[in-house]
Amino acid sequence: MTRVLDLATIPGDGIGVEVVAEALAVLTAAVGSDVEVTTTEYPFGAEHFLATGHILDDGDLASLTQHEAILFGAVGGDPRDARLAGGIIERGLLLKLRFAFDHYVNLRPTKLYPSVTSPLANPGEVDFVIVREGTEGPYVGNGGVIRQGTPHEISTEVSINTAHGVERVVKHAFELAEKRGKKVTLVHKTNVLTHAGSTWSRLVAEEAANHPDVVWDYLHVDAATIFLVTDPARFDVIVTDNLFGDILTDLAGAISGGIGLAASGNVNPEGAFPSMFEPVHGSAPDIAGQQKADPTAAILSAALLLDHVGLPEAAARVTAAVSADLAERGSATRTTSEVGAAIAQRVAAAAPTH
Amino acid sequence: MTRVLDLATIPGDGIGVEVVAEALAVLTAAVGSDVEVTTTEYPFGAEHFLATGHILDDGDLASLTQHEAILFGAVGGDPRDARLAGGIIERGLLLKLRFAFDHYVNLRPTKLYPSVTSPLANPGEVDFVIVREGTEGPYVGNGGVIRQGTPHEISTEVSINTAHGVERVVKHAFELAEKRGKKVTLVHKTNVLTHAGSTWSRLVAEEAANHPDVVWDYLHVDAATIFLVTDPARFDVIVTDNLFGDILTDLAGAISGGIGLAASGNVNPEGAFPSMFEPVHGSAPDIAGQQKADPTAAILSAALLLDHVGLPEAAARVTAAVSADLAERGSATRTTSEVGAAIAQRVAAAAPTH
Ligand SMILES: CC(C)[C@H](C(=O)O)[C@@H](O)C(=O)O
Ligand SMILES: CC(C)[C@H](C(=O)O)[C@@H](O)C(=O)O
Numbered sequence: 158m159t160r161v162l163d164l165a166t167i168p169g170d171g172i173g174v175e176v177v178a179e180a181l182a183v184l185t186a187a188v189g190s191d192v193e194v195t196t197t198e199y200p201f202g203a204e205h206f207l208a209t210g211h212i213l214d215d216g217d218l219a220s221l222t223q224h225e226a227i228l229f230g231a232v233g234g235d236p237r238d239a240r241l242a243g244g245i246i247e248r249g250l251l252l253k254l255r256f257a258f259d260h261y262v263n264l265r266p267t268k269l270y271p272s273v274t275s276p277l278a279n280p281g282e283v284d285f286v287i288v289r290e291g292t293e294g295p296y297v298g299n300g301g302v303i304r305q306g307t308p309h310e311i312s313t314e315v316s317i318n319t320a321h322g323v324e325r326v327v328k329h330a331f332e333l334a335e336k337r338g339k340k341v342t343l344v345h346k347t348n349v350l351t352h353a354g355s356t357w358s359r360l361v362a363e364e365a366a367n368h369p370d371v372v373w374d375y376l377h378v379d380a381a382t383i384f385l386v387t388d389p390a391r392f393d394v395i396v397t398d399n400l401f402g403d404i405l406t407d408l409a410g411a412i413s414g415g416i417g418l419a420a421s422g423n424v425n426p427e428g429a430f431p432s433m434f435e436p437v438h439g440s441a442p443d444i445a446g447q448q449k450a451d452p453t454a455a456i457l458s459a460a461l462l463l464d465h466v467g468l469p470e471a472a473a474r475v476t477a478a479v480s481a482d483l484a485e486r487g488s489a490t491r492t493t494s495e496v497g498a499a500i501a502q503r504v505a506a507a508a509p510t511h
Numbered sequence: 512m513t514r515v516l517d518l519a520t521i522p523g524d525g526i527g528v529e530v531v532a533e534a535l536a537v538l539t540a541a542v543g544s545d546v547e548v549t550t551t552e553y554p555f556g557a558e559h560f561l562a563t564g565h566i567l568d569d570g571d572l573a574s575l576t577q578h579e580a581i582l583f584g585a586v587g588g589d590p591r592d593a594r595l596a597g598g599i600i601e602r603g604l605l606l607k608l609r610f611a612f613d614h615y616v617n618l619r620p621t622k623l624y625p626s627v628t629s630p631l632a633n634p635g636e637v638d639f640v641i642v643r644e645g646t647e648g649p650y651v652g653n654g655g656v657i658r659q660g661t662p663h664e665i666s667t668e669v670s671i672n673t674a675h676g677v678e679r680v681v682k683h684a685f686e687l688a689e690k691r692g693k694k695v696t697l698v699h700k701t702n703v704l705t706h707a708g709s710t711w712s713r714l715v716a717e718e719a720a721n722h723p724d725v726v727w728d729y730l731h732v733d734a735a736t737i738f739l740v741t742d743p744a745r746f747d748v749i750v751t752d753n754l755f756g757d758i759l760t761d762l763a764g765a766i767s768g769g770i771g772l773a774a775s776g777n778v779n780p781e782g783a784f785p786s787m788f789e790p791v792h793g794s795a796p797d798i799a800g801q802q803k804a805d806p807t808a809a810i811l812s813a814a815l816l817l818d819h820v821g822l823p824e825a826a827a828r829v830t831a832a833v834s835a836d837l838a839e840r841g842s843a844t845r846t847t848s849e850v851g852a853a854i855a856q857r858v859a860a861a862a863p864t865h
Binding site for chain 2: 243244247248252275276277278279295296298300301302304305306307308309310311312313314315316317318319320321324346347348349350351352353354355356359378379380382383386387400403404406407408410411412415416
């Protein structure tokens with residue numbers, strides 16, 4: 158019986174639409190005749206919201222849970238459009254999906270492929286994974302504003318950290334390190350954020366005791382940014398909270414050749430909900446629809462998806478094809494579909510056809 | 512009548528002691544015979560705490576307020592020493608001073624001097640100032656832990672942002688931009704931290720209206736880290752909250768040649784309390800007492816101090832001497848005092864002697 162891979166796609170806005178199309182073509186080529194890929198496209202995003210007033214409701218979530226995984230592009234419209242102010246789409250769609258589907262592992266591998274240019278003069282070996290907590294911390298939306306618009310305005314943001322939430326992501330990070338370089342770095346700001354810091358420190362130390370062959374260390378988030386630009390080779394697996402992870406993964410993307418290459422997974426490891434895979438970059442309204450976007454980050458996100466759904470060989474075909482394509486990229490500019498087609502062709506040549 | 516400059520010094524721990532000695536010698540040389548410098552050394556720091564149990568009390572604060580300004584080294588002991596856990600010295604001493612003396616402008620100039628090596632392959636022109644809020648945000652210590660040590664532990668951190676606190680630092684940033692490149696960049700995470708984000712956004716937009724000749728823009732903190740490594744020349748004045756400022760200034764220090772060169776001021780612009788000047792780097796226990804530390808960051812902090820107390824010509828002599836010294840630094844290693852003496856000598860040659 159053919160294996161069926163039933164995916165939801167949320168191309169979203171701007172370049173999201175263009176890159177998801179390429180990622181899907183590559184993914185389909187990679188699984189070859191062994192797997193039948195079916196897809197259902199969902200129209201969510203800023204444009205959809207502006208046209209219909211609809212962002213994402215419980216019915217949508219129920220539909221999405223029917224699928225095995227979600228391939229996500231990027232969402233967000235014109236940043237100056239007042240109707241989109243306050244991150245209404247980011248929070249109402251992207252973060253809502255992460256929270257509703259308990260995507261507690263926000264997985265962001267960082268790798269500087271040979272022949273890719275880093276802004277660093279001597280990057281050395283860059284090959285690490287940031288395991289960013291995805292469902293709590295400063296992202297919970299807790300807080301408020303009083304006396305708004307007056308000289309006495311006070312606004313608060315409450316970061317919520319639970320043993321439940323921290324322990325499981327830390328465990329995942331150590332398990333990942335077991336399969337990689339056997340090193341975990343906790344990044345936090347324990348000398349200032351002492352309450353949350355104590356929870357993270359304690360749970361990392363406790364989990365570390367279960368992994369005597371994994372070494373671990375700790376860096377303040379400010380110091381971590383220094384090491385990312387002076388000695389990125391020191392990192393194997395970084396585990397950190399939602400906000401620090403947001404910041405560090407953009408920096409990590411930049412030093413490894415730009416966020417045009419940075420892939421990510423919003424993962425629920427238990428499979429209670431579909432996991433969601435997306436490039437780290439945004440919708441880039443300024444270049445949307447012009448075939449200028451690099452689809453590589455979306456394609457590498459599709460590889461993470463394949464790995465997650467138990468098709469590691471197909472995933473490996475995609476990363477190998479990307480690696481080969483990157484190695485041959487010259488200075489010639491190619492369109493989004495040209496890059497996608499080139500990678501799909503390499504992948505197809507290696508995929509099973511029986 | 513001779514102008515008297517009455518300073519408090521808090522050399523602190525580790526290399527703090529070594530670099531403050533050099534900074535003080537350079538400062539004294541820079542003012543020449545025009546100004547009589549008197550200094551009172553305070554012993555505060557981790558070592559003092561371990562020896563006496565004393566960190567900083569109201570009496571100490573009262574003594575410190577007698578002085579015109581404070582020259583601060585670095586504090587912190589062995590990070591593995593359990594008696595210093597939870598940032599007890601950082602919070603009880605450094606942050607307590609910033610909060611008690613209302614140092615709401617945490618001023619961190621970033622400049623890549625010619626002939627200094629950046630980890631970036633093509634840094635371009637790096638010359639901007641980060642104006643970090645210093646008295647509120649996630650640094651207030653608000654929050655707590657319940658059910659500690661159990662699987663039901665919950666810890667919170669509350670960021671508190673007031674119109675009073677944000678408005679004044681934003682005003683300072685725009686006034687600074689007027690004297691520089693006439694550009695302000697607000698860095699925040701307004702699409703996620705919407706409560707605090709709305710306060711910052713509103714007050715920046717309002718202050719911007721008073722400065723029609725200053726252009727301003729906004730970057731999410733994650734995107735700001737990308738620009739710091741791909742296009743630092745885009746920045747003139749960055750204004751941001753306490754935590755984002757902590758992170759960005761370490762990264763800024765790294766790209767401009769390392770935090771061995773990064774100076775900072777904890778400034779109360781109204782002069783209600785003494786301002787405090789300190790290198791961004793820490794006490795570096797691993798190299799303490801070995802004359803290995805670069806005193807340049809402390810010396811540049813002394814220049815910020817001179818500027819603040821109304822001695823801009825002496826300040827200019829210090830930065831010119833540092834610039835000349837940096838230009839002539841070869842690969843030969845010099846001791847902390849050798850660097851200090853070389854800069855002091857240049858400064859003395861330029862200082863008034865009548
Ligand atoms: C769009 C935004 C809400 C999101 C985040 O902050 O998590 C993005 O920056 C990311 O890193 O995926
Ligand atoms: C030591 C620490 C509390 C301090 C801070 O976080 O502000 C330091 O990192 C700094 O940037 O001055």
